[in-house]
Amino acid sequence: xxxxxxxxxxxxxxxxxxxxxxxxxxxxxxxxxxxxxxxxxxxxxxxxxxxxxxxxxxxxxxxxxxxxxxxxxxxxxxxxxxxxxxxxxxxxxxxxxxxxxxxxxxxxxxxxxxxxxxxxx
Amino acid sequence: xxxxxxxxxxxxxxxxxxxxxxxxxxxxxxxxxxxxxxxxxxxxxxxxxxxxxxxxxxxxxxxxxxxxxxxxxxxxxxxxxxxxxxxxxxxxxxxxxxxxxxxxxxxxxxxxxxxxxxxxx
DNA sequence: TATATCGATATACTTTTGTATAGTAGTTAC
DNA sequence: GTAACTACTATACAAAAGTATATCGATATA
Numbered sequence: 001x002x003x004x005x006x007x008x009x010x011x012x013x014x015x016x017x018x019x020x021x022x023x024x025x026x027x028x029x030x031x032x033x034x035x036x037x038x039x040x041x042x043x044x045x046x047x048x049x050x051x052x053x054x055x056x057x058x059x060x061x062x063x064x065x066x067x068x069x070x071x072x073x074x075x076x077x078x079x080x081x082x083x084x085x086x087x088x089x090x091x092x093x094x095x096x097x098x099x100x101x102x103x104x105x106x107x108x109x110x111x112x113x114x115x116x117x118x119x120x121x
Numbered sequence: 122x123x124x125x126x127x128x129x130x131x132x133x134x135x136x137x138x139x140x141x142x143x144x145x146x147x148x149x150x151x152x153x154x155x156x157x158x159x160x161x162x163x164x165x166x167x168x169x170x171x172x173x174x175x176x177x178x179x180x181x182x183x184x185x186x187x188x189x190x191x192x193x194x195x196x197x198x199x200x201x202x203x204x205x206x207x208x209x210x211x212x213x214x215x216x217x218x219x220x221x222x223x224x225x226x227x228x229x230x231x232x233x234x235x236x237x238x239x240x241x242x
Numbered sequence: 243t244a245t246a247t248c249g250a251t252a253t254a255c256t257t258t259t260g261t262a263t264a265g266t267a268g269t270t271a272c
Numbered sequence: 273g274t275a276a277c278t279a280c281t282a283t284a285c286a287a288a289a290g291t292a293t294a295t296c297g298a299t300a301t302a
Contacts, residue, residue, distance in 0.1 A: 020230030021155060021223060027233075030289070034142060047249050058291065063250060073237050084248050084299055094233045102142065104225045109141025112148075112215045116194050151259070168279050179261065184280060205269055205278050 024101065027072055032057055032065045037091065037098060040075065044090040074098070145222065148195055153178055153186045158212065158219060161196065165211040195219070 028034055035054045039045060045053070051062055066089060069075035074095040080086040091098075149155055156175045160166060166174070172183055187210060190196035195216040201207040212219075 016231070017227050018159075020227045020234065023230040023234060024226040025149070025155070028146070032290090034146070038139075048247080051249095056291095058293095059250060060252090060292095061290065064290095073233070073240070084297090087249060094236050097232065098229060101222075101225050101229045104222050105145040106138050106141045108219060108222050109144040110137070111218065112194070113141065113144060115215050119194070153260090169277080172279095179263095180280065181262090181282090182260065185260095205267090208279060 027069075027074055027098065028101075030065065032061050033069060034102075036062070036065055036069065037074065037095060038102075040089060040091045040095065041099065044088045046089070047087055050089065069095075148190075148193055148219065149222075151186065153182055154190060155223075157183070157186055157190065158195065158216060159223075161210060161212045161216065162220065165209045167210070168208055171210065190216075 032054070035057070036050060039050055039053045047059075047062065047066075050066075051057060051059060054062070066075060066077070070077050073092055076090050076092050078088045078090070080088070153175070156178070157171060160171055160174045168180075168183065168187075171187075172178060172180060175183070187196060187198070191198050194213055197211050197213050199209045199211070201209070
């Protein structure tokens with residue numbers, strides 16, 4: 001096989017990978033995105049519900065991060081014209097699928113913890 | 122089944138999960154840890170090699186992040202008493218295992234990108 | 243009339259993270 | 273002797289992220 005072509009393919013491939021990882025990082029960066037997504041995994045939530053469920057978050061941060069998540073198509077915001085307005089946040093299909101990432105993060109985190117504790121004892 | 126006990130178990134469980142995710146986040150936070158780990162996936166590297174391979178990183182950041190990764194048992198630092206000293210960095214078993222997290226991050230990132238593009242077109 | 247709720251936004255501030263630039267001690271090559 | 277390489281460290285600064293606190297208009301409740 002042509003080695004130059006092969007190298008090009010590898011480079012393109014790793015380029016795509018880097019992009020994909022970058023996208024994923026963008027979704028989870030900062031202190032509050034994962035707690036918000038974690039809370040929304042259990043169903044739709046309103047602003048104040050999220051504020052109450054996520055200890056320590058300020059409305060400013062909640063608002064900011066929700067906007068960010070909406071921009072990245074992770075969260076869908078729906079406004080109902082009740083009085084006063086009701087606003088509901090829910091995960092998009094992409095947001096729900098993110099669970100698979102969380103799952104391996106949990107698995108790796110627990111394995112890592114085990115390995116580190118083994119060495120210390 | 123006792124509902125109170127069940128609730129306790131669920132809470133403990135989700136507590137462990139949150140801890141594990143927190144640990145995982147600690148490994149990848151900041152701008153440079155993933156590029157460093159990515160570079161080390163292909164084998165041991167010396168300080169200057171990493172500096173050359175990771176575009177834009179300053180020696181200060183490289184040094185800092187390597188120390189962080191070493192503290193978290195992701196990277197192992199070995200000093201050889203040659204003249205001048207040679208220092209080699211490599212991934213620990215935990216560090217190598219982190220590939221599984223990267224893999225789903227890549228997969229999710231690519232799927233997410235597809236879903237988003239579909240909507241725009 | 244007073245107070246509380248909802249879904250935020252405004253302003254000011256602190257902390258964390260990252261950048262820019264220079265310098266160190268020891269060694270090797272020209 | 274001077275320039276370059278290795279593996280860093282020091283200092284100063286800029287930018288990003290997060291916190292604290294107050295406020296908004298509209299409505300519902302006591």
